[in-house]
Amino acid sequence: MSGTFITFEGGDGAGKTTQAALLEQWLEGRGLEVVRTREPGGTRLGAEVRRLLLHGGDEIGAVDARAEALLYAADRAQHVSKVVRPALDRDAVVVQDRYIDSSLAYQGAGRVLEVDEVRRISEWAAGGLWPDLTILLDIDPESSAGRRRSRGDAADRLESEDVAFHIAVREGFRALAKADPHRYFTVDATLPVDEIHTRIVGRVAGFITR
Ligand SMILES: Nc1ncnc2c1ncn2[C@@H]1O[C@H](COP(=O)(O)OP(=O)(O)O)[C@@H](O)[C@H]1O
Ligand SMILES: [Mg+2]
Incomplete structure (x- = not known):
């Protein structure tokens, strides 16, 4: 496995989709194969899991925190094995919207489970695959809302x-970013779109040529 695995993290409305699209164009302009994907929902199984988790409503009732963590983990296991690893195996650059860090931030920090428990099941689901680079688009919740x-x-x-x-x-x-500055690159997501893109490319360029 020798491709490059890049993930985007940050709240909804931070600009992940916007920046992932720009980075994809930039990478393709350099002749690289790019696989753009997302969690949850990057496989057919995952799309069903996503539908249940985000829009299930009355159909499934209140979801227990451990059940929720396991559903996200099931989506992740399927996605890593069917999409991400095969792409990395053929030297592609995977540009992914959300990964383990979202589980840690949303379910660990925001809810009732211990961050370390969520990390353990996520890591198991992913077969230990961590990104080479994680771009955090950092924004205050009022602006992203x-x-x-x-x-x-x-x-x-x-x-x-x-x-x-x-x-x-x-x-x-x-x-999470502070604890792992080697993997994480944090960008102020309130900057203009082009400025954010320039900063991301500056970081990714050094990475891709290494
Ligand atoms: N740097 C930015 N400055 C202002 N608006 C932005 C910026 N980046 C994205 N947007 C806008 O904010 C909204 C959310 O961006 P999006 O890329 O969909 O975020 P996410 O995928 O993280 O939810 C979109 O309407 C997008 O055009
Ligand atoms: Mg998005």
């Missing part, structure tokens, strides 16, 4: 959690 509204999103189950939850998630991401 404003962006989501202007994007015209209806709130899904996670997004309608209260402000304190979103603040805890942001702090969770920042703590």
Whole structure:
């Protein structure tokens, strides 16, 4: 396995989709094969899991925290084995929207499970695969909520959690980045789109040529 695995993290509305698309274009411009994917939902099984978790509502009732963590882990196991590893095996660059860090920030920091428990099951599900680089688009929850509204999103189950939850998630991401500065690259997501892209490319360029 010798490709490069890059993940984007940050709250909803931080600009992950926007920046992943720009990075994909830039990488393809350098002649690299890019596989752009996301969690949850990057496989057919995962899409069903995502549908249940984000929009299940009355159909499934209140979801127990451990059950939720295991559903995300099931999506991850399928996605890593069917999409990410095969792409890395053929030297592609995988650009992925959300990965283990989202589980840690959302379910660990924001909810009732211990971060280390969530890390353990996630790592097991992923067969120990960690990204080469994780880009954190860091933004205060009020600004990202404003962006989501202007994007015209209806709130899904996670997004309608209260402000304190979103603040805890942001702090969770920042703590993860601080604990692993070699893997993480944090960018101020309130900057203009082009400026963020320039900073990301600066970091990725050094990485790709190594
Ligand atoms: N740097 C930025 N400055 C202002 N608006 C942005 C920026 N990046 C993205 N947006 C806008 O904010 C909204 C959310 O961006 P998006 O890329 O969909 O975020 P995410 O994928 O993280 O949820 C979109 O309407 C997008 O056009
Ligand atoms: Mg997105």
